[in-house]
Amino acid sequence: EADIYQTPRYLVIGTGKKITLECSQTMGHDKMYWYQQDPGMELHLIHYSYGVNSTEKGDLSSESTVSRIRTEHFPLTLESARPSHTSQYLCASSARRGGGNTGEQYFGPGTRLTVT
Amino acid sequence: GDSVTQMEGPVTLSEEAFLTINCTYTATGYPSLFWYVQYPGEGLQLLLKATKADDKGSNKGFEATYRKETTSFHLEKGSVQVSDSAVYFCALSVSDYKLSFGAGTTVTVRA
Numbered sequence: 520e521a522d523i524y525q526t527p528r529y530l531v532i533g534t535g536k537k538i539t540l541e542c543s544q545t546m547g548h549d550k551m552y553w554y555q556q557d558p559g560m561e562l563h564l565i566h567y568s569y570g571v572n573s574t575e576k577g578d579l580s581s582e583s584t585v586s587r588i589r590t591e592h593f594p595l596t597l598e599s600a601r602p603s604h605t606s607q608y609l610c611a612s613s614a615r616r617g618g619g620n621t622g623e624q625y626f627g628p629g630t631r632l633t634v635t
Numbered sequence: 636g637d638s639v640t641q642m643e644g645p646v647t648l649s650e651e652a653f654l655t656i657n658c659t660y661t662a663t664g665y666p667s668l669f670w671y672v673q674y675p676g677e678g679l680q681l682l683l684k685a686t687k688a689d690d691k692g693s694n695k696g697f698e699a700t701y702r703k704e705t706t707s708f709h710l711e712k713g714s715v716q717v718s719d720s721a722v723y724f725c726a727l728s729v730s731d732y733k734l735s736f737g738a739g740t741t742v743t744v745r746a
Contacts, residue, residue, distance in 0.1 A: 562679075564733070609679065623684060628676075
């Protein structure tokens with residue numbers, strides 16, 4: 520059973536507020552990811568990290584930022600939330616490929632963000 | 636680039652019906668293939684996987700076979716239950732970090 524946690528699960532916040540979505544994993548995985556999931560269900564990679572002090576932008580441009588100071592922690596921050604940021608945000612992690620690992624990612628339960 | 640094309644939904648079935656969700660892929664190299672399931676209000680869970688041609692992944696009555704000749708990884712279940720109602724995603728992994736996902740297929744099973 521994968522152990523990856525996200526808080527909060529639901530967040531309703533007003534425009535202009537700064538928010539941080541938390542993601543933690545206890546599996547010691549090097550790689551972590553943030554996805555944005557549209558109401559139409561398609562997943563879009565917005566950030567990923569190979570390890571501590573590594574962050575990269577994903578396929579979908581996002582105004583959010585991420586940091587990776589500790590292996591187990593990969594928070595996502597929006598400096599000024601807008602209604603267009605309303606979405607579900609999914610965090611995931613994976614082990615390095617090889618040695619029986621085949622690149623699968625393990626997902627947290629998601630944070631559903633609504634910006635009013 | 637690497638991509639996955641997944642059967643469009645939604646799919647509505649009666650209990651005990653046979654389910655097939657088609658998935659085809661385009662990839663350079665030798666991808667690993669996955670099916671994920673997302674129940675309402677939850678994140679994605681790995682349902683099954685296959686890492687090389689002719690491998691069959693199976694879990695919870697679901698099966699999918701890695702067909703290199705047709706570049707396909709179709710998901711099947713012989714007798715669905717109401718509890719199988721969910722969104723199903725096909726995905727492939729080629730590089731060390733990235734999964735390419737299909738658009739997802741919503742399955743609703745009626746009692």
